[in-house]
Amino acid sequence: MTGKILSIILIVSGLVAGISMYYLQVYGFYDEVVAEPGRDVVLMPIGGETPQAIAYSDFQAIDADSSPIRYRACFATPLKPAELAQLYELSEARDPRNAPEWFDCFDAAAIGAALKDGRAQAFISEKNIEFGVDRIVAVTEDGRGYVWHELNNCGEKAYDGTIVGEECPKRPQSN
Missing domain, CATH: 1.20.5 (Single alpha-helices involved in coiled-coils or other helix-helix interfaces)
Known part of the structure; x- marks a missing residue:
């Protein structure tokens, strides 16, 4: 018993x-991320150091304090990827990170497929938004946009144990 x-x-x-x-x-x-109109969707201009806001609407986003790469957002924009590519820095990111199923506006597989076959273009939004993490924005031909965080070269080195070189910013001290 x-x-x-x-x-x-x-x-x-x-x-x-x-x-x-x-x-x-x-x-x-x-x-849920509280929208800050004019500050939620920004792109890094070619040769610039300060991100610039682009036109957008229908913004919705989620984030978590537990990890710097959990940020996901969706929005709509009247701008086309070809227009943006003339003004803003492109990103090589082609594989967005998955979002929770309940955040249904962000389908990482569909976004990745659109990026790979040219129906969307990825841009750098902000570099080192947190140490080793860049914010990426993808815009599709039909005016839908997506945002996620991606490890950059410094982040990949820092988190896999490789020695971080001089080109990386100093890592902030943690308590």
Whole structure:
């Protein structure tokens, strides 16, 4: 009898822990980002150092304090990728990070396919928005836009243990 009770306790504890971890990863850490008109969607001008706002509407975004690469956003814009490419710095990013399923405006597979076959173009929004992380904006031919964070070369080196070179900014001290 004691063995059955202990087995039931272990099974229930495992289920509760599993459900809790799933919830925290998919829902718990994310917060809706409050829109700041004129500041949410910016692109880095060619040869410039200060990002510039572009025209956009229908902005929605999520973020989490638990990781600098959890930011995702969607928006609409009247601008075309070809117009933007003449003024703003292009990005080589072609594989956006997945968003939680409940944030249904951001389909990473569809965005990646559009980037790879030329129906969308990726731009650098802000470099080192956090150490080793750049903000990327992709705009499609039909005026939909997407934003996500991507590790840059310094971030990849820092997080995989490779020695970070002089070209990388100093990493901030953590407490």
